[in-house]
Amino acid sequence: MVDAKQMANKALTTLSDLKPGEEAVVDSFCNEDVSLKLMEMGLVPGERISVERIAPFGDPIAVWVSGYLLSMRKESAASVIVVDRKKKEQL
């Protein structure tokens, strides 16, 4: 588990907060419900991902993971903690 302060320090954010086109690296999961399924699909810590698009009505989202397009609901994406590349460069 990561608290808010830690998240700010390490440029951590959740996958659901990224905008289309933004890139990030998977850090960890904060919800056990979907973490296994997502990890099996290749969304493992250390993997580079980028948000491809967000569906109309803001949900679900489509993400590039190791060369393919994976779609998931915002709710699942909110459980994926990622390192925002842009924020990290700023730090």
Added chain:
Amino acid sequence: MKSTIKIALAGNPNSGKSTLFNVLTGLNQKVANFPGITVDKKTGSCFFVRKSDDQKISAHIIDLPGTYSLYPKTPDERVPFQVLCDPADEDYPDAVIIVADASNLKRSLFLCSQVIDLKIPAVLALNMMDLVRSMGIEIDLAKLSDKLGIPIIPTNALKKEGIDVLKQTVASLEPKPVKDFIQIHDYSPCVLSGIRETVKVKSNYAAFQVANNLEFLSTFHINPGSKEKIRSLIREFAFDAYDMQTKETLERYRVINEIVKECVVHKALATKKKITEKVDNLLTHRVFGYIFFLLILFTIFQTVFSWSSIPMAWIQDSFNLLSEYILQSMPPGIFTDLLVNGILAGLSGIIVFVPQIASLFFFIALLEDTGYMARVSFLMDRLMRPFGLNGKSVLPLVSGVACAIPAIMSTRTISNTKERFITIFVTPLISCSARIPVFTLLISLIIPNRFVFGFLNLQGIVLMSLYMIGFVAALGSALVLKLLLKNKEKSHFILEMPVYRMPRWSNIVLTILEKVKIFLFDAGKVIVAISIILWFLSSYGPSGTMQKLETKYAHLEQTQQNLSDKRAEKLENSFAGRIGKSIEPAIRPLGFDWKIGIALITSFAAREVFVGTMSTIYSVGDETKGQSTVHDKMLAEINQDTGKAQYSAATGFSLMIFYVFALQCMSTVAVVYRETKSWKTPIAQILYMSGMAYLFSLLVFQLLK
């Protein structure tokens, strides 16, 4: 090695596994671009030639449902786990062909590494190498094969490349020890050793899978005592399934990443499947995406109607000619009568709808095969959620337009039990192709064939409205069910969006042929049987009354009028007429007479029987046998109470509404029972849908009459 071997095909959805299966076995099988379409365990056979001694080996091939991991998350993902982990399973293979998409190498290697650790001799068939090369990526196959410890064969099933080498390699596989991909035994030595002493499994990893899936072992060959022993082992050594699976998944990907780093070279900057990205910009656009989807649906309905009208007229004309020919060339009698009014009437009622069913399945197969269906799910998930449905419910609902049976079977990809149940429950409300014959006939009776605004066919608009009513009813019912049912299980929507590709026409043609065959033979059998029964019921009656009629008319002059009256009176007094009449009081408020009553009863088995029944009833009651269509006969029918046409707008609409709602399909009932494993759901469905049909027809008729 034995002279007969069992081989399993395993791989991710969209990996080209089903196409490879088709090429290997030559059996017809559906291949689609939508993840998870191969839901049943499919088998076939072929011959392999072993290189060392040129011996011909017969191979029994099992096509396992596409899956991303051996851990079962949805019902159809239990099959690969069951077949590959239980040596006592009848399909436990001698060798596995792992089919992988080279452009999704890391993710494909995950399942591959799990199969390797099961210690079943395996080969990796690597598809889509040309796509990888065009993306500027080079894979060192020799090195990769060395790292994995299994042979790798690059294949292109569509172009039949690499198939012979693959066959030879499989035939020459020796059950030799492979090195562990990950050290699974270290995770929980006591539990795994304990399991291997208790049940017959072939590897530490299979034992690990048993520990993780203990509660899903319903079909596993394990006795209750052993199960209890494993349960206590798990408790004693605090084996936590979630922690163990997480650890395993992370470790596998760590090893895979190392291997990929060594074996894969990015020559150029990886282009991210640019065409797919551009097409998606349009097709998943927040306005244009939905317009496009509606446009596609609209095109499908308009085209299905106009494409099929010409071949339908041909078929109808040919049958009329044939009946005429038979009537003229064969002596009159019971047999000729049965042939023309029983069998031929029934047959024409089925075959005439083949053009419509074929064109509908053409579109559905096309949408699946190009990858567009996954985008529809992506677009619709947010809109389906308030109704207790999932983006993945859209495929069953749209397929339901063709036929509820494959639609209900395709709900297996929905992992949430409640969402799956709701999808199954409401799918039969979507107007399927079996309703087309009924709708077509009724629409042609009461709606003029006119164009509005110069290009919109009025009959087409009414047909589309009927589909809309069914769709709204399905969503409304889903909403009610969502509020009634309680379920704490979390709902997810995790779906791969495959790259767009050109439709594989041969696959589409095979799909259409398969579906038409199912309709002609499965539904056709029922329809012809019912047609013959109906011919009997409407030609014969309780002996006393029929005799009385004969004597009554024997004394009268043989005029045209008298003959016609005699036929009508005979039909009224036949068994069929009596059944129809006995239910008439119940259906009169809906605007139906006893003739429609007979058709309602017979079409309980299958909706399309309505048309066949009407043909039989009317050709029996008519003197110009087989020379005009059931449409003309129904149009000429006069209501004896009002003196107006029997098929007034009110009766016509009431009947259409009845067919929109009623669950008149034995096959759907059977398939719902099979998928839900209980009679509760199908019975609830019959009661609910029949109740709605009666209520809304009553409402429509009383308002319009």
